Amino acid sequence: MSSAATRPHDPDQPWSVDEHLEDILSTVRPLEPIELQLLDAQGCVLVDDVLVPVSLPPFDNSSMDGYAVRVADIAGAGEEFPAVLDVVGDAAAGAADPARVGPGQAVRIMTGAPLPPGAETVVPVEWTDGGLGEGPVSGMRARSLAPEGAQGQVRVHRSAEARAHVRDKGSDVRAGERALEAGTILGPPQIALLAAIGRGTVRVRPRPRVVVVSTGSELVQPGEALAHGQIYDSNSFALTAAARDAGAIAYRVGAVADDAETLRSTIEDQLVRADLMVTTGGVSVGAYDVVKEALAHVGDEDEAGAGIDFRKLAMQPGKPQGFGSIGPDHTPLLALPGNPVSSYVSFELFVRPAIRALMGLPDVHRPRARAVVKAERTLRSPKGRRQFLRGAYADGEVIPVGGAGSHLVAALAHADALIIVPEDVETVESGTELEVVLLG
Amino acid sequence: MSSAATRPHDPDQPWSVDEHLEDILSTVRPLEPIELQLLDAQGCVLVDDVLVPVSLPPFDNSSMDGYAVRVADIAGAGEEFPAVLDVVGDAAAGAADPARVGPGQAVRIMTGAPLPPGAETVVPVEWTDGGLGEGPVSGMRARSLAPEGAQGQVRVHRSAEARAHVRDKGSDVRAGERALEAGTILGPPQIALLAAIGRGTVRVRPRPRVVVVSTGSELVQPGEALAHGQIYDSNSFALTAAARDAGAIAYRVGAVADDAETLRSTIEDQLVRADLMVTTGGVSVGAYDVVKEALAHVGDEDEAGAGIDFRKLAMQPGKPQGFGSIGPDHTPLLALPGNPVSSYVSFELFVRPAIRALMGLPDVHRPRARAVVKAERTLRSPKGRRQFLRGAYADGEVIPVGGAGSHLVAALAHADALIIVPEDVETVESGTELEVVLLG
Missing domain, CATH: 2.170.190.11 (Molybdopterin biosynthesis moea protein, domain 3.)
Structure with a gap:
């Protein structure tokens, strides 16, 4: 791992979305393969070419x-x-x-x-x-x-x-032929073929185990009563679900209060079951930003340049981000901002590709499309930052949902795309064509 | 349940694919809703409108x-x-x-x-x-x-x-507004919203429990040695994986030998954990077709017209099929043919929609597209039967994979679409446009 070392950067200069993503993807390596029972390997990536041991039909x-x-x-x-x-x-x-x-x-x-x-x-x-x-x-x-x-x-x-x-005999496949190529994702038809040629187990990269920790003393578990100044923890639920959706085995850790010692010991405890750690909140410039406080100086002493690096990204939402590795196994850790929409957009852009890279998937990214923006009024985007607006996409058109405010979790639930407004664009008129990420 | 009764039909006259599917979908009802913890409800369908109890932010x-x-x-x-x-x-x-x-x-x-x-x-x-x-x-x-x-x-x-x-206060959602509509599928952003408004549990239709039983005295568990005349059981693996992929909780029961009493007692045992039973093999015209033998006369005595009805379909592959209900709870049962490709195609056409109907999903079908067939030679299709050829689809074109033989499980593993050749078409020239089912 060598997170902060990949890019000599001026700490006051923001990172671009692409630089941050490249830093993550050049650091995160596919998990070591293991031999799994056929049905346990569903959705996983095959590590070796599989040859046909016996002709089919035999x-x-x-x-x-x-x-x-x-x-x-x-x-x-x-x-x-x-x-x-x-x-x-x-x-x-x-x-x-x-x-x-x-x-x-x-x-x-x-x-x-x-x-x-x-x-x-x-x-x-x-x-x-x-x-x-x-x-x-x-x-x-x-x-x-x-x-x-x-x-x-x-x-x-x-x-x-x-x-x-x-x-x-042999009219389906012949002994010695290649049944499946290394890198194949094992869906039902591939599992059918592996069973048909007699493979009871198969060597694949396992699903990564992702631990999700939300932080914030204001967070209350859904279903309990809110006192003044409190809100419900939604990030740990949303990102656990999203991590599963990306292919991971995800563990949700309840919200941790803004106390550095508690957070440090929680993360240390959880490392044993984590191939990837994700935290939300506490990464900005406040006095109670506990993730930053707890992890900024936690070394990953065995390797140069390791540890968690906190940085500002030229994006909206999702400006403050942390990335690096932690613990004896140099477990990668992504520290996302705490706002629910910021954390969700950050997950889509950075954590999902990291999970899919851990799985060894050939394509780690969501599909994208060009779409014509249909908006009732001109959209505004901050100069120098790449903006990700929530949108509803259909047939080459996208309708912005819920505005640019990064707390609009209700709008997020009705969006199926992220509209990308490039860094150099400050206004978007209805009818403009932009790139969208399809969240499908 | 009233399977065989929905269509007065001449037993010698084959059912069309659409008639069989309609019979299934008009019989299978969405499962009764239950209250689940938020993360257990991922991928499930919301039963009631969810209103916002407290404005966000509060x-x-x-x-x-x-x-x-x-x-x-x-x-x-x-x-x-x-x-x-x-x-x-x-x-x-x-x-x-x-x-x-x-x-x-x-x-x-x-x-x-x-x-x-x-x-x-x-x-x-x-x-x-x-x-x-x-x-x-x-x-x-x-x-x-x-x-x-x-x-x-x-x-x-x-x-x-x-x-x-x-x-x-209230700029995201206001108390009393509808957060999510009944019928919504709960993905990560919807789970985020439910958590944010304080919902710890939610009423959804649960994932159906599907039990998969393959039959055939020739079947051997993958990983074991084959004697002459034996092949590996692939159907129970393929369909368990496919049922999960469709959203079900799937249980694989190992292959059952061609003995009617054993099969009957296996199915009876399994009914306790089944919302849907799927069998493969033993549905054709042979003397050892055990599923037909065991279930053709098993009544579902409480209701008229119930029981398992075995029929011939005007399709290729997948001509022999059984459908009906069984046991004290009138559990729906689909009996698929035993050939691996026939059973897989039958699963896609009939079982997957049944699973998704049990889940209460608004759209039970795979997406379809029109595609131009690119083939090296003229394709042949039997008159009067709807043919489903395996194909590789990209950008509006589809290339047939592996020919029409229904035992080509190797080809199936390299296909991502089913090419539909209508009943009245006997030859397909390269360049013809046909409808394809996208297997995603």
Whole structure:
């Protein structure tokens, strides 16, 4: 880790959004891979190429319920002059060693059962009398109704070419082929393939464990009563949910009061289960900014340039930010501002990419789009700061929601995009095209 | 539940994809709502409108770290002739009863702290000398460095209008307003808003519990050795992962052998934890089709028309399907075909919408798009059946992946779309535009 060292900067000069993000992404490394049970690896990134150990299907098998026969025996068969064959056995899926099919013979066969020796093709049961000696049937009789199994004669009403309704061994994948490439994200179809080729476990990068701590003596747990001057803690809930949404295993730590010693010991306690620490509040210029007070001088003594660096960003909302590493394992820590909207926007811009970098995902960013701003009045943005307005996006247009005030958590709940107003833009007229981050 | 009764149909006549889906969606009802802790409700659907019990912010408060003052006292102040005010106290966020600001006085105030009585506006600390008697400062001294608190005098270098840097009570949301509408899906920003207005719990429809049972005597658990005629069970893994992906809490039951009594008792055992049962395999016309054998005559005796109905669908893959309800609670059950690709496609088309209907989601379907097919050769589709080909979609074009064979699980892992070939189309030339389901 070498946070503050990556950019020699004038402490009075703000960092750009891109510089701060680059500092984070050049510091945070993908987690070490572990071997997980298949269903525990869902959503994770594969570390190695996976090769096919055994061809799929592993043997020639029937794709229909029907009869395995020789081609010559049913040549020219029709409904008026069916081929009549002796049924010499039953081939169920999973049953070993079906009977051999000799000339004039048939084996009743189920979907997925191995093609019996001697058989050249399969006729579906619907092309036969099902061994009942009457007309064409629509299916076999269930074993419970006819437990004596397959015997007697079957009449086949249609001919078939060689290997009709036969799935050839290796026609899906062949042993030695690459099933999945390193870097693949394991969704349900990839898990299907891994199971199909017999992989019970797989080596992936695990989901990062993210600990979320909110700070502020004014914070009260939702559901409890508010005294004057108090507000409800929403950040720890919002960011825990957002961290999960990004793919993490997230732990919410209740709000910590503005006391440096308490905060330091809480963070120390939590480090054992954290691949990433996120705090909110206490990073600005106030006398009670406890995160700054507690962490600004906490060294990460083993490595040069480490520790938590507090900085001002040329953005709105989200100007004060902290980033660095902490503790014996140099656990990355992002210290976000305390205002609910500032912290949420900061999470989207900085914490989400960090989580996805820890997961080893190839693309850590939300999708973006160009959109025409539809606003009732001119929007204002501070010179020299990149502004992120909340917006509702649809079909190439975006409507600002709730204004620029950074406390509008109600508006945030009705937004699905962040409108990016560049640093050099101070006014945005309706009809202007801007870039938006799609929060989808 | 009244599955088979919804459509008087000729048993030899196949059901269309839309008829089968309509039968499912007209039968499956949203789960009964329950009160959940906020973070347990993530991804769930809100049942009632949520009103704001207390205005946000609940009191006038400072949006900056600075000094709360009277407007007249700082009128005309500049760097050369600062206004000099007596600091009469400290207003920290969360601290009750800040001192009153009288004429010529100031209270040092932190972001989020209530505006003290008598104060009319807030000047940021950067516009002052921070009480140090020197030039402008960039922030306050941390309490640990200056534990004596706020006292002495402060020099203010700029004037401010009334209520500058003050967040008005109720400026975010007002008590009595509707915070969130019934039917809203609770993502992180909605959870932020609920926490901010003090809701510790919320009434939502819970995630459905889905039990996945695969059947087939040929199935072996991945990681174990294959004997001749055996294959690995992939369906129970794929569909458990897919059910989770759709929003369910999914339980995987290992593969059950083709024995009707074992299957019946397994399903009976599992019903206690199932809001929806999904089986794979054993639904076709073979003699060992155990799901059909075990469930075709299992009544759901309390209601007319209930039970499991097995039917042929005019689709490829996925022709044989079962649907109905089972057990004392009339738990819906979907019986999918056993081929891995057939079962996966069937899951996407029928089970996923059922899960999302149980969740009460407003839109149960995957997004669709029109796409131009880019194929190396003409695609063939059976007359009278709606075909679902696997494809890779990008920018309005879709490339078929792996052909029409329903056992190509390897191809499935590289597809991100289903190409829909309508019932009346038998050949598709490259360049044709078709509808695709985007598997996201």
